Amino acid sequence: MTAMISAAVLGSAGIVHADVTSQSSATTPTDTSEVVAKTTDLGKAALTTSQNTESSADQNSNKQESTAPVSSNDQEKKASVENNQNNTEKTTNPEKEQSSDTVLKSSVSSVANNENKEVKSVTPATSSFATDENIVSQRTVPQANSTITVSNPTDYPTQAAKLVGKNSQGQPYYIYQIVNLRNPTLDSQQARLILAVDPANPQGNNFVYVTTDQYKKIYGNVYVIAPGRYADIAVGTSGSTSPNGENSRIFRVSNTQPFTFNFNGKTISVPASVSIKSVRTVNPVYGLGNQAKINYTDKVDITPELNNPAIEYIYRDKDGNYTTNSALPTNVPVNGITGQRFLITNVDNYKQVVKGYYLTNQKDSLSNTANGKDYQGTISQFQIGKYYQKTLYNWDRSVSQTLIYELLDPQGTMNISLVRPNAKTETKRVAVGQVDRFSNGTLARNPFVPGANAVQLVYADLGHIIPVDENGQVISQDQPIYNNDETDAHKAAATASPDLTAESWVLNDPKQATITPANPGEDTKVEYRRVIINTETKTVTQTVKYEYADGITEGRPSLPAPRVQVATFTHTTITNPVTGDIISDTWTPAQKFTTVYSPKVDGFYADFAYVGGNDNVTQNTPDTTFVVKYAGPNENVEHQTVTQTVHYQYKDGITEGRPALPQDNVQQKSFTHTVKTDPEGNIIEDTWTPDQADNQFTAVKSPNIHDEATDTNYYYDQAVVGGNTNVTQSTPDTEFIVYYLPGNITTQSKSITQTVHYAYQDGVTQGRPALPTDNVQRVTFTQKIETNPFTGDVTGYNWDPIYSKFDSVQTPELKGFYADQEVAGGDTHVIPEDSDTTYTVYYAAPVSKITDEKHVTQTITYEYADGITANRPTLPRTDVQTKVFYRTVTTNPWTDKVISDTWSPAQNFTVVQTPTINGYYYDQAQAGSNSAVTHENPDTEYIVQYAPGKVTTEDKTVTQTIKYEYADGVTEGRPTLPADNAITVDFTHTIVRDPWTDKVISDTWSPAQTINPVESPTIDGFTPDHAEIPGKTITYDSENLEYVVKYTKDEEPNKPTPEEPTPEEPTTPEPEKPNGPVEETPTPSQPQPTVPAPEAPVQQPTKPVEESSEIPVINQVVSAKPAAPNKEANNKLPQTGNQDSTAIIGLGLVTAFASLFGFGKRKSEK
Incomplete structure (x- = not known):
C-alpha cells in the first residue's frame, strides 16, 4: 500500500482507522470514528457531548442504542445509484448521475424485505471507459526558482483504475480504498469494493464499484454517494449483486460530509470520512496510509482532500508546543490529492527569513534526493492546527461514536478524543506508533506513519x-x-x-x-x-504687575494681583562607574513662559492686551518683569460677501449637436465687520462675524452627461470641485471650470494559439525516428475599447467572440518509444484574457534501473583451537570476500510496466592460502572455494584452527667434581683441605609433534654449556699440582667429570739439602713440565684411575672469570672432550684467597710426577 504522508518533518501518517474491540466478537476489530448526533444527517449532525457526565458504561460498537432520536427524514436518505448496464456514459457526468438517484431505505429490515427495488442485481456489464491513469499531468507551482510536480502513488492500482469513470473535465476518479468482501464471490472470484472520489472535488461524492480481484468488469450498479448520504450495497454469492436472498451480504457505505462543531470550548471544522458497515467483514487491499490487514465489521477512512500543503510553516512556542502563526509565511499548497506524490526542486528556496523568528530545522536537512537539492514527498493528510474525524453509525442510522484526531508535533504525537452520545469526552495523548484504549474498549491508535512527508519548516521565537x-x-x-x-x-x-x-x-x-x-x-x-548621578537646581522667573497709569487707586476697582511664573532647571552630571568618564552633562530641557492676557477692569482699558511669553526659557535666561497700566469710554459696522462659482464647458468648444451643459453652480457666504474705540479714538475691539452657521462652501459633484440619441458618454475632467475649505471675510471669490469631452473609441485584435510540441525526453534525436510536426491551432478575438479622454482609463470594452475552444490532439505513435500522454490540449475553453499555450508530448525509451541488490559472502575465520588468545601471536585477519549481484528491471518509462527482469551473472570466490603463525600449526593449508556463485547462493563460512605442537621432554644432568688432597696423604697437623668443588649442568631433551597429524616436527637437546676454569685454592706452605682446572664445553651426551688437585709441601729456604733426605721431609724433584696436564677423571658409579687430559686447546671465554671457585654456566654450549690446561692462566703469579695459584699447581704436578715415576717409593725404601 502507498504510505499516506502526514505533514511532519520527520514522520508520515496514513488514512486513519480506529480499532474498536467489538463486544460481540473477541476477534473482529471495529474501525471507528464516532460523532454524537441529534439528527441522522451524516456529517451535519449537531454534535452534543455531555462534558460533565461520568458515564463509563461500555457500549457495543455494532449494537449500541443511541439516545438521540432518529428523524423520519433519515428513513428517506438516498444515494445516487447508477445503472451502467446500457449507458456507461453516465459514469463520466456527475450531474446526470445525481439526477438519477434512487431512494435507498436506511433500515436493515427494509433491505431484508426487498423494499429497495431500485438497488438490485443486474446483468454485469464491462466498463467501456477503462484507461491507464497512473501518471498525472504535471502542474508546476513557481516559487523562488522552484517547481512542484505531482504524480500518482507508486503502487496506485492501475488495473482497477481502468474500471472507474471520469469527471466532466475528463479527469479519472481517484481511487483511495479497495476492500475484500468476506464470503461473497462473483464468478468464483473474490468480491471487492472500489471507493473513488472526483479529483476536482474529493470531499464531495463518493463513487463505489463492485468488482472482483481480477478487475475485469463492474458488477451491477455504480453507486454515487453524495455527502450526508449512504447506500446499502447487497452482494450475493451467485455471481451477481442482489438485494435479497439468503446468500446476499449487505455492505452499508456512508459518506459523512465535512462539518463544524464545538469541541473542547472552541469551534473546529473537520473533513469528510467514509465508513463501510457490514454483518460480515471487509479486509483492506489498497488504501491511503497505515492500513491494518485485518477483518473489520466497521471500516472508516478519512476522505482525501485537495490542495493540502507541500510546504508547511509551523511555529514552536517556548513550551515546545507546535501551532500555526499568522506572522509566518502562508503554507504552500500542492495542486493534488491526498496520497499523491510530489517533487519539489531546489527545496531550500522555501526557507524564508521571518522577522523575530528563526528556522529550527537543521541547515541541510530538507533535501532527500540524491542531488542534494530536491525533496520527494507525499501529499500530507495530517497538518498541525487542523482536526480530523471518523464517524461510526449504528444500523438504525444513529451515530455510535466519533474519534477526533489532532496532530501535536512534527514527530507524530497526537491527541485522540472519543466523543459519544451522553458520555464525557475522553482524550488520549498517543505517541507515534503507540496504541491506547478508551474506557469503552475503543482503541486509540496513532495513525501517524514516519516516512516521506510534506516539508515542515519549524520556526521559533x-x-x-x-x-x-x-x-x-x-x-x-x-x-x-x-x-x-x-x-x-x-x-x-x-x-x-x-x-x-x-x-x-x-x-x-x-x-x-x-x-x-x-x-x-x-x-x-x-x-x-x-551610573553615578550628581544634580543641582536653578530657578528663572517671569513677573507681570498691574498699575493704574495715573497712580490713583482710590475709588477704583482693585487691580489684579501680580502673576509670577517660575521655571526650575536641574543640572545633571552622569559618570560611568566603570571608566570614570562623564557620560553626560546636561540641563533639563528649555521651558516656556506663557503669554499673560491682561485681565479686564471695569471701565478701564489696559495699555497691553497681553505681555510676556517665551518659548525658549533656559537656565541662562534672566528674570523678567512686565508692568501693565490701565487708563480710564464708538462702533462702526460694514458687510462683505464671498462667492464660489462652478462653470461647465465642452473642452473643444463645440456645443452644436451635443446635450445642453449644466447651469453654473453659485454659492455665497456673508460677514459683518464691527470696530469699537475708546474715548480717545483708540480701537478697543475690531471683529468680523459670519452671518451664517456654516462657513464652508459645499463641494460640487460634476453631473454626468449622456447623449441618448447617439449613445455617447461625455467625461468630465474633474469629478468634484470646490468646497472643503473654511471661508472667512478675507477669502477671495473663486471660480472653477469643469470640462467635458466624449470618450475615445479604439479597436484591437488578439490571436491565441495552442501548440502541441513533440520531443524526446532526453533531447537526443540523432539516430531516432523523426518526431511529428508541431500541431498549431489559432483563435482570433476582436475587442472594442472606450477610454476616458482626460485620464486614459479604460471605461468599457467587449470581445467578439466571448470564448472559443481548441480541439484535442491525439498523440501519434512513434516506433520503439512511449509517449507520456495519449491526448494533448483542448481540455478547457479559451477566453480573450488567456495566453498562448504549449503542450509538450515527451517520448522516451524503456527505462532500466537496479531494483534489488544481493550480497553473497565467503568468510574465512582464523582461531586457536582451544580458544585461548592471551599472550599468543595475533591471529590473521578474517578474510571476507563479497560478490555483489544486481537485479535490473526494464520498464515502460511512463506506466512502469515491466518489460524485463534479470540478475547479473555468476561470479567466483578465490581460494586463500592459510598464513603461518610461528610456533602454531593449522589444520588446513588453504580454505575457501573457487566455485561459481549466483545471487541465489547462501553465504559460506570456513574456520581455520591453529594449535601449538605437542611437546614431550626429559632431563639429564652432567656433573664436574674437583677434589683436593695432600700428595702424601698426610692431613694431621696441616691446614684443612678445601671442600670438594661440584658443578652440575642440566640438559633438556625436547620432542615437538604436529598437533593434527602427530608427525615429529623437531627432536632437540638444549644447547651445549660451558664450565668456566676453576682456580685451585691456596694453602699456606703447600703448592697444588694444578693452578686451575680448565673450563670445558659440556653437551647432553658428556660423561660426569672428576678432577683431583694434590698439594705438596713447599721446601724450606736456606737449608742445605742432605745427601739423603730424611723420610720426614722428602724432597720432591722439579718436574720437567711444571704446568703439566691436570688429571681428569670421569666419575662413574665406581672410582676410576686418574688419566692425564689430552692437550686439546680450549677456547678462552671472552670475559674474565669471576672470583669464585664454583661458577656453573647454564645453557651454554660445552665441548664433549676434556679441556687442556690454560697455559696463559698457569703463568699467573700466586694469588691469595679463594683463587688458585699457578705455583701451587706447579708443586702439585711435581708431586704427581714424583709419585708416578716412583720417587716417593725410593724415598720410602731408603
Whole structure:
C-alpha cells in the first residue's frame, strides 16, 4: 500500500482507522470514528457531548442504542445509484448521475424485505471507459526558482483504475480504498469494493464499484454517494449483486460530509470520512496510509482532500508546543490529492527569513534526493492546527461514536478524543506508533506513519538581550529581540545591546555593546552597572504687575494681583562607574513662559492686551518683569460677501449637436465687520462675524452627461470641485471650470494559439525516428475599447467572440518509444484574457534501473583451537570476500510496466592460502572455494584452527667434581683441605609433534654449556699440582667429570739439602713440565684411575672469570672432550684467597710426577 504522508518533518501518517474491540466478537476489530448526533444527517449532525457526565458504561460498537432520536427524514436518505448496464456514459457526468438517484431505505429490515427495488442485481456489464491513469499531468507551482510536480502513488492500482469513470473535465476518479468482501464471490472470484472520489472535488461524492480481484468488469450498479448520504450495497454469492436472498451480504457505505462543531470550548471544522458497515467483514487491499490487514465489521477512512500543503510553516512556542502563526509565511499548497506524490526542486528556496523568528530545522536537512537539492514527498493528510474525524453509525442510522484526531508535533504525537452520545469526552495523548484504549474498549491508535512527508519548516521565537545587574537581576523592560540574519533563516545577526543611560545604567563590559548569539533562540544576559548621578537646581522667573497709569487707586476697582511664573532647571552630571568618564552633562530641557492676557477692569482699558511669553526659557535666561497700566469710554459696522462659482464647458468648444451643459453652480457666504474705540479714538475691539452657521462652501459633484440619441458618454475632467475649505471675510471669490469631452473609441485584435510540441525526453534525436510536426491551432478575438479622454482609463470594452475552444490532439505513435500522454490540449475553453499555450508530448525509451541488490559472502575465520588468545601471536585477519549481484528491471518509462527482469551473472570466490603463525600449526593449508556463485547462493563460512605442537621432554644432568688432597696423604697437623668443588649442568631433551597429524616436527637437546676454569685454592706452605682446572664445553651426551688437585709441601729456604733426605721431609724433584696436564677423571658409579687430559686447546671465554671457585654456566654450549690446561692462566703469579695459584699447581704436578715415576717409593725404601 502507498504510505499516506502526514505533514511532519520527520514522520508520515496514513488514512486513519480506529480499532474498536467489538463486544460481540473477541476477534473482529471495529474501525471507528464516532460523532454524537441529534439528527441522522451524516456529517451535519449537531454534535452534543455531555462534558460533565461520568458515564463509563461500555457500549457495543455494532449494537449500541443511541439516545438521540432518529428523524423520519433519515428513513428517506438516498444515494445516487447508477445503472451502467446500457449507458456507461453516465459514469463520466456527475450531474446526470445525481439526477438519477434512487431512494435507498436506511433500515436493515427494509433491505431484508426487498423494499429497495431500485438497488438490485443486474446483468454485469464491462466498463467501456477503462484507461491507464497512473501518471498525472504535471502542474508546476513557481516559487523562488522552484517547481512542484505531482504524480500518482507508486503502487496506485492501475488495473482497477481502468474500471472507474471520469469527471466532466475528463479527469479519472481517484481511487483511495479497495476492500475484500468476506464470503461473497462473483464468478468464483473474490468480491471487492472500489471507493473513488472526483479529483476536482474529493470531499464531495463518493463513487463505489463492485468488482472482483481480477478487475475485469463492474458488477451491477455504480453507486454515487453524495455527502450526508449512504447506500446499502447487497452482494450475493451467485455471481451477481442482489438485494435479497439468503446468500446476499449487505455492505452499508456512508459518506459523512465535512462539518463544524464545538469541541473542547472552541469551534473546529473537520473533513469528510467514509465508513463501510457490514454483518460480515471487509479486509483492506489498497488504501491511503497505515492500513491494518485485518477483518473489520466497521471500516472508516478519512476522505482525501485537495490542495493540502507541500510546504508547511509551523511555529514552536517556548513550551515546545507546535501551532500555526499568522506572522509566518502562508503554507504552500500542492495542486493534488491526498496520497499523491510530489517533487519539489531546489527545496531550500522555501526557507524564508521571518522577522523575530528563526528556522529550527537543521541547515541541510530538507533535501532527500540524491542531488542534494530536491525533496520527494507525499501529499500530507495530517497538518498541525487542523482536526480530523471518523464517524461510526449504528444500523438504525444513529451515530455510535466519533474519534477526533489532532496532530501535536512534527514527530507524530497526537491527541485522540472519543466523543459519544451522553458520555464525557475522553482524550488520549498517543505517541507515534503507540496504541491506547478508551474506557469503552475503543482503541486509540496513532495513525501517524514516519516516512516521506510534506516539508515542515519549524520556526521559533528569536531570543532577547536581557539587561541584568551584577547580581543577575533584570533591570529593564528594554529587552530587544535579536536581529534576523538576512542571509540565513537559521541564524540571528549581531544585535545592539540597549542604551540604558536614561535609566541610569551602563554596560559593565563595552565588548557586549553588540551581541552575536550562538543559539538564536536563547536569551543573552548582559550585565550593566548603575551610573553615578550628581544634580543641582536653578530657578528663572517671569513677573507681570498691574498699575493704574495715573497712580490713583482710590475709588477704583482693585487691580489684579501680580502673576509670577517660575521655571526650575536641574543640572545633571552622569559618570560611568566603570571608566570614570562623564557620560553626560546636561540641563533639563528649555521651558516656556506663557503669554499673560491682561485681565479686564471695569471701565478701564489696559495699555497691553497681553505681555510676556517665551518659548525658549533656559537656565541662562534672566528674570523678567512686565508692568501693565490701565487708563480710564464708538462702533462702526460694514458687510462683505464671498462667492464660489462652478462653470461647465465642452473642452473643444463645440456645443452644436451635443446635450445642453449644466447651469453654473453659485454659492455665497456673508460677514459683518464691527470696530469699537475708546474715548480717545483708540480701537478697543475690531471683529468680523459670519452671518451664517456654516462657513464652508459645499463641494460640487460634476453631473454626468449622456447623449441618448447617439449613445455617447461625455467625461468630465474633474469629478468634484470646490468646497472643503473654511471661508472667512478675507477669502477671495473663486471660480472653477469643469470640462467635458466624449470618450475615445479604439479597436484591437488578439490571436491565441495552442501548440502541441513533440520531443524526446532526453533531447537526443540523432539516430531516432523523426518526431511529428508541431500541431498549431489559432483563435482570433476582436475587442472594442472606450477610454476616458482626460485620464486614459479604460471605461468599457467587449470581445467578439466571448470564448472559443481548441480541439484535442491525439498523440501519434512513434516506433520503439512511449509517449507520456495519449491526448494533448483542448481540455478547457479559451477566453480573450488567456495566453498562448504549449503542450509538450515527451517520448522516451524503456527505462532500466537496479531494483534489488544481493550480497553473497565467503568468510574465512582464523582461531586457536582451544580458544585461548592471551599472550599468543595475533591471529590473521578474517578474510571476507563479497560478490555483489544486481537485479535490473526494464520498464515502460511512463506506466512502469515491466518489460524485463534479470540478475547479473555468476561470479567466483578465490581460494586463500592459510598464513603461518610461528610456533602454531593449522589444520588446513588453504580454505575457501573457487566455485561459481549466483545471487541465489547462501553465504559460506570456513574456520581455520591453529594449535601449538605437542611437546614431550626429559632431563639429564652432567656433573664436574674437583677434589683436593695432600700428595702424601698426610692431613694431621696441616691446614684443612678445601671442600670438594661440584658443578652440575642440566640438559633438556625436547620432542615437538604436529598437533593434527602427530608427525615429529623437531627432536632437540638444549644447547651445549660451558664450565668456566676453576682456580685451585691456596694453602699456606703447600703448592697444588694444578693452578686451575680448565673450563670445558659440556653437551647432553658428556660423561660426569672428576678432577683431583694434590698439594705438596713447599721446601724450606736456606737449608742445605742432605745427601739423603730424611723420610720426614722428602724432597720432591722439579718436574720437567711444571704446568703439566691436570688429571681428569670421569666419575662413574665406581672410582676410576686418574688419566692425564689430552692437550686439546680450549677456547678462552671472552670475559674474565669471576672470583669464585664454583661458577656453573647454564645453557651454554660445552665441548664433549676434556679441556687442556690454560697455559696463559698457569703463568699467573700466586694469588691469595679463594683463587688458585699457578705455583701451587706447579708443586702439585711435581708431586704427581714424583709419585708416578716412583720417587716417593725410593724415598720410602731408603
